[in-house]
Amino acid sequence: MLKFLLLDESERDNRLKSTVDDESVRIECQLERAYWNQNGTFSLQNILFHARPGDLICIIGPVGSGKSSLLQTLTGEITYFDGKVRLNGSFCYVPQESWIFSSTIKNNILFGKEYDNQLFRRVIHAAALDTDCDQLPDGIQTMVGDQGVMLSGGQKARVNMARALYREADIYLLDDPLSAVDTKVSKYLFERCIRDYLRDKICVLVTHQIQFLQDATKIIMLDNGEMVHTGTYSELLTCSPLFSQMLHNINQQECTNDSKKIQTAATFSRMASSGSTDETEESLLTDHIEMHEKGSVKWHVYLDYIRASSGVFIGIALLLIAFGIREFLSIFATWWLAEWSEDENHRHIQYANCTDTKDKKMNAIKLMNETEWNNHHNRKFYFYCITVFILTILTLLRTITLQSLCLNASRMLHNRMFQRLIRCPIAFFDLNPIGRILNRFTKDIALIDEQLPNTIFDFMHQWE
CATH class of the missing domain: 3.40.50.300 (P-loop containing nucleotide triphosphate hydrolases)
Known part of the structure; x- marks a missing residue:
């Protein structure tokens, strides 16, 4: 220099x-x-x-x-x-x-x-x-x-x-x-x-x-x-x-x-006569134009994505288990909290109104002495805490499972794209600019990595 x-x-x-x-x-x-x-x-x-x-x-x-x-x-x-x-x-x-x-x-x-x-x-x-x-x-x-x-x-x-x-x-x-x-x-x-x-x-x-x-x-x-x-x-x-x-x-x-030009042209003419040159030339003129799908997304696209994540059945099963168990525990924790709140309400009624009722549960709570009530109260509290803890773990596992499936799908789709790209004929790179090919890799993979997991999570959350 x-x-x-x-x-x-x-x-x-x-x-x-x-x-x-x-x-x-x-x-x-x-x-x-x-x-x-x-x-x-x-x-x-x-x-x-x-x-x-x-x-x-x-x-x-x-x-x-x-x-x-x-x-x-x-x-x-x-x-x-x-x-x-x-x-x-x-x-x-x-x-x-x-x-x-x-x-x-x-x-x-x-x-x-x-x-x-x-x-x-x-x-x-x-x-x-x-x-x-x-x-x-x-x-x-x-x-x-x-x-x-x-x-x-x-x-x-x-x-x-x-x-x-x-x-x-x-x-x-x-x-x-x-x-x-x-x-x-x-x-x-x-x-x-x-x-x-x-x-x-x-x-x-x-x-x-x-x-x-x-x-x-x-x-x-x-x-x-x-x-x-x-x-x-x-x-x-x-x-x-x-x-x-x-x-x-x-x-x-x-x-x-x-x-020499005439001889070369004749040679190429004989070579091209074995195939349909007109159709090939027409396809070369039209195939290089980038096409965009319109309308609704086909079902096979969803199946291909799930299959890339871990297989159709395994992927669906993991999602259902992760979201299903977590949702079941969430409902159970809400129900348990309601039962606990109702018991507390019955206990306070005992001191306000000492008349007997036909509700066996309410009568049982009224007949408890202070030690029995404290034990009953502690059981409700500890069981609720355990339920909330398990619910938190399942929520974390659900998120990890979803992100793992999406990451695996992204990796599989990227590798599949790359494998097909390196096996393309030279004519493909002549017809498609390098910038367009790189744009497909960067833009499409970015959508799969960043936006699609959030969209899937929001979709699954609608069913909760």
């Missing part, structure tokens, strides 16, 4: 400070050299170009020639560089690898911005997402899962593109967004998104799609990190044999990639 804090400050923000110097939107790049680290062998060299609103700059070159590094230099990600890079205006960077977070399609496109219905509809139409949203079960509210597992690679790329369009930036830096879609969709995206929707913006496009180069305002050819040629399509085709050779190489590479 100390070594990191003592490193020299990065000055990559210098290239972005110029955005406030001038109100006109433009890109000026006079890059002499740029490299990721001082000990690295690869670097960008001698790249000069400028762009105004309405310009479409296409960057081409073989794999590893530095196309993506050039865009990251414009965004300020490359730490070390010599020269001058100026971006006047807000910019939006679309990476080659689509980034999707676990939420709805709508939230992935908005990305924190306020929802504008008209703008949103224009964006998803330009990104060719309107048809996909109509086919999804919840439309734009469909959950895409962690890292967009519910979406195909082409759909991820189009969501990524729609997010960029919704930002309404001045400058768009597109790192080969057309490579993840097929030929028909790539043509649609280029015509509707890049050439039409972004016609008044500055657009810097890294691409291997040579059929779109004729619409570019300027083409930049990179080879091994160096700009070898720049100009329009017709200029390069006339003056640069290297451009023609590069087009041929890119075309051959694309043909090879297309053949």
